[in-house]
Amino acid sequence: MAGKIIVITGANGGLGRALAQRFAGDGETVVLLGRSLDKVRAVADAIGGSALAVECDVTSADSVRAAFAEIARTHPKIDALINNAAIFKPFLVEEASDEQILGAVLTNLAGPIFCSRSAIPMLSRGGHIINLSSESIDEPFAHLTLYQATKAGLETFGVHLHAELGEKGIRVTTVRAGQMMGDGTTMPEMDPVAMERFFEASMKRGLNLMARGISQYHSTTAIFRTLLDLPPDVHVGVVRFQSRVLD
Incomplete structure (x- = not known):
């Protein structure tokens, strides 16, 4: 049986790279x-x-x-799109530059919408769109208003897109992810003062970021593997996972 063709955004590092490595190792074709x-x-x-x-x-x-047109020249039909690309950078709305606001909205919300629009005509019946959301929309993280808002919007988009694509047999799932890291992981680029403010403001809200568990990217790829292997008569709308603090 031929492997699946899986398109992954933000695949140059982090979770995107780990997913590409996992699926390729499983015999799938990754874009x-x-x-x-x-x-x-x-x-x-x-x-x-x-x-x-x-x-x-x-x-x-x-x-x-242009990217999906290039993909179509090699793979006219695909099996899955994983909308992984995102910007995570804490800041206060009142202090935000135009670039920070537009960057968050375009990357975290409009980007997955653009990619989904282009992918839908290429997805085979039984295809799957997976959108990456964040535990931060339900946790008292500080200085992440734009990130939280765009991820919440992405979750709503996923719910209604799934309904829209029902007749095409295409599933849409949200993965609400906890904190992850892996080889070469670095904190988002920001000045030390902004970083300190982020940690202190979160602590005041009762969230000790230093005490939270962190999952390895390669560990979480099993979740995506399970989603793409679901039988055709099963749909999972939202998956939530949290990181554990290991003894």
């Missing part, structure tokens, strides 16, 4: 999307086989259209 072609190409080259790297800035509708 890696990222803003930097050099970075996603390096990941694809390391994976080897039929891994395909495609340049794609999810904040640009034109870039997304």
Whole structure:
């Protein structure tokens, strides 16, 4: 049986890279999307086989259209889209620049919408769109208003898109993720003062970020594997996972 063709955004590092490695290791064909072609190409080259790297800035509708047109030249039909690309950068709304606001909205919400729109005509019946959300929408994180709002919007988008695509036999699932890390993980780039404010404000809300568990990226890929292996008569709308503090 031929493997699945899985498109992953934000695949140059972090969870996106771990997913690409996992699925390729399982015998699937992975298509890696990222803003930097050099970075996603390096990941694809390391994976080897039929891994395909495609340049794609999810904040640009034109870039997304071009990326999926390029994918279609090699893979006219795909089995899954994982909307993983996102920006996580704490800041206060009253202090936010136009670039920070637009960056969050375009990357975290409009980007998955652009990618889903382009992927839908290419998805086979039984195909799957998986959107990455965040535990932060239900937790008292500070200085993440735009991140939380865009992730909450993405969850709502997923619910109604699933209903819209019902007749096409395409499922849409939200994965509400806990804190993750892996090899080469770094904190979002921000000045030390902003970082300190973020931790202190979260602590005042009763959230000790230093005491929270952290899952490894490669551990969480099992969740996505399970979702893509669901039988056709089963749908999971939302998966929530949290990280554990290990003894």
